[in-house]
Amino acid sequence: MRVGIMVIFCWLLACTVFLSCQDKKATPPEDYELAASWADITNYITQNTPANSPTFASRCFGYIGLTMYEAIVHGYPDYQSVAGQLNGLGKLQEPEQGLEYNWHLALNAAQAEIIRNIYIQTSANNKRKIDSLEQHYANIYSAAILNDSIAERSVSYGKKIALQIFEWSKTDGGHRGYLSNFDKKLVFEEKPGCWQPPLYAQSFSHYPLHPHWGKNRTFLSNDSSLVPPESLPYDTTPGSAYYEQFRQVYEKRKILSQDEKEAALWWGDDPDVSFTPPGHSYHLATIAVRKTRPDLIHCAETYARVGMAVADAFRNCWKWKYQFYTERSNTFIPRYIDARWESFWPDPPFPSFPSGHAMQAGATAAVLTDLYGDKFAFTDSAHVGRAKDELRNTAFNPRHFNSFWEAAEETAMSRFYGGIHIPLENERGLEKGKEIGMNVNQLKWKK
Template structure:
C-alpha cells in the first residue's frame, strides 16, 4: 500500500521501481491476500502459492536467454502460451498483468475490497512503468501475454483435485479408521470442527510426477509398554513440556502461523523467500525462479504430507499421554484438526530450506521479523520476538522443533517431515530450469 501512496502522491518524480520490486510487490500482495481471505487453510494456501509462483516464472521466462519454460515438465501441463517470434515484449508488464490475474482467479473467494487492492497495485505498477514506453502496441501485447499465461495456468489448476478446496475443508461423511493409536478429534484444539481438515488432499495432483512417487516414510508401530520405542516418543514430549524454557515457548508460538491470524505456514515460507530476495537483490528471473520453486515445493510437500497423514492416521500426544502417562496433561499449543504423522510444518520447512540453500548457499544469515508487533500471547506469557538464523536448515529444524515444544508432534513426526521435505525439494531443483 505504501507503493500505491508513493506512486500517486503527486510528487514531481515518481518512485523508480527496482528490478526486484516487480516480484517483491506481488509477493507481498500475495501474502496480504493469503492472510486476509476467509476459509483459508495451510493446505489450500500451499496450492495457491504453487500456482502463483509458477505463473510469475512463466510470465517472464521467455525473455531470458538462459532459462526455459517448465511446460511439458510438470504433470499434465503440456504447453503454455508462447510469445510471437517476430514481436517484442516487455516481460515486466507481462509479470504485472499475470500476477494480478492469477491472484484474483486462484483466490476467487477473497473479498471485493481485496480484489480492488490487487487492481490498484496492478494499475500503479503499470502506470509507473509503462509511461516510459512509447510503443503502445508493445505494451498491450505484453499485458495480453501475461494474462494469457495466467489464464492457462489457472485452467490447468482446475483439474488438480484442489480447485475451490475452501468449500470442502471438512468431510462430515468420513468414516474414521478404528485401530489402536488412531487420531481422534481433540478436546483442546485449534478448530471447533470435530472432523479432520481436507482428508482427500493427498489425492491431489502434484506439480511433479516424481513427487507423486515418493516412497512412504517409516513409522514406529503402536505400543503401550513403557520400554517400547513408541511409548518413548510420547514420553519425550511429556518431559519436554515439563521443562520448556522461555526461548522454546517463543519458538513454539512464532511458528504456529494459525491461518485465522497469519499468512499460514506455507505463506511463512513465501515470506522467507521475499526476505532473502530483498537481501540478495538477484535478477528478476532468479526472483521468479525462487518464488516458483518455493511455491511448488510447499504445495507438493503438503500433498504428500496429507497423503501420509490419512494413510497412517496417527494420534497426537494429547490423546496418548492422557491415556498412558498423565491423565491431566495438556500440550503447550492446541492440537490442529488433522492426524499427526508426518509434521506439515517440518516437511514444508525442509522443502523451503533445501530450495533456498540451492539458490543462495547453505550459509545465509537473516532475521525473520514476520510476527514482530503482534499482540503478546497473554495465555502463554510469551512475546513475539524476531528469530535470527545463520542458515536455512537451522530455520527448518527450529520450525520442526517448535511443534515438539508445542506438544503436538512426537520426534518421529518431525524427522519424517524433514527427510521427505528434502526429497520433494530435490525433485523440483532437478527440473530443467535452464537451457
C-alpha cells in the first residue's frame, strides 16, 4: 500500500520516539504535538484498515475528534462541553470537584480507547501501534507530574469519556458499517438518468455503497433536517441545461492541463491506497495545528469540529445521493455524446448527486476558516512520495493554497477534472457543506 510522505514521516517520527523515549525523564512535547500525533495515527489506522470506506471513515473521525475535546474540556475554564448540544448524547461524566487532573494524560488515554473501539476490526499490529503511542505518552506525562493518584485518575477519566461516546456511537445506525457496505437485496427503481454500475470503476460493484447511510443519526440535530440541494430535470436534448452539464465534462477531458491532472489524482483519495477524503480533511486540520502550535484545547476543538463536520456532510450527502439516485458521466456521455469517451479517473460505486468530495471539503473549509482565518496559506504534502501514476503519466506533487476555501474549491474541481462530477454537483456540494460547517461553528464551544 502506498503511503504519502507526510504520513510516513509522522509515523517514522513516532516510531523513533517510541524507541528513544522509553526513558521516563523525557521532556513532554508541546501541546500541539500530542494532539497531532494522535491525529496522525488516526489517519494511519484509517488508511491501513481493510474494508474501510469514506462513509464509515467520516463517522470515525466524528467520534474520535469529539472524544479528544470532551476528554479535556473541563480543564479549561473558558470552554464548555458540547455533549448536551448534540443529537441524543446528553451530559457526559464530569471530573470530580476538588481533585487534580492531568489533561494530557486524559486526552492520551481517551484517544487510545476510542480508536481501539471505533476501529475494532483493525489488525492486531495496528492495535499494538495504538498501545505503543499511548504508553509512550503515559510514561512521559506520568513522570513529569510524579503523582500516581493524579495520573491514574486522569487516565481513568479519559477512558470513561471515550467509552461513553463509543456507547453512544453504537446507536447511530453506522456501527460496524463495514460489514454491510453493499445491500444485495435492495432493488432500486429504474428511471431515466438513474445510476448504473459503471464499466470504468474505482472498485466495481453491481450494488451502490451504503444505500442506508443517509438514515444514520447526525451529530447535530440541525443537520438532520437540512433542505435538499436543487437538482436539474433529466433531459437528453442537446442544449438543455442537463445535457450541457455533461457536455462540459466531455469538453474538459480533451484539454486537461498537467496541473489539473495532478489535482484530480491528489484529491482522489481512493480508500484502497489512502486515508480517504475525510482523512484528507483531518490531515488539513493537522497542517493548521502544526503551523500555528495552539494550546491543547484549541487543538482538540479543531479536530472535534472537523470530525463532526465531515461526518454530517457524508451522512447528508448519502441521504441525497439515494434520494436523487443520479447517473454519472461514464453512462451519460457514451450514450448521448461520444460512445468512445472515458473519464480521466474511474467512477466510485455510488450515485452522483451531490458531490461527496465537495460537501465534506466545504464543511471542512467553513470550520477551519472560522478557527484559523480566511487567509491561511499552507502547503499540502500528504501524497508526496507516492509512486507516479504511470497509466495517467501524472505524479503526486505538493499543492499550495492561500486559504482553506481555495483548497475546498480545488477539491470540488478535481472531480470535474476527473470526469466524476458535473459542475452543478460540485457547486451544490460546496454550498451544503458550508451550511453543515457553519452549524458546527455555531455550537456553544465557549462559556
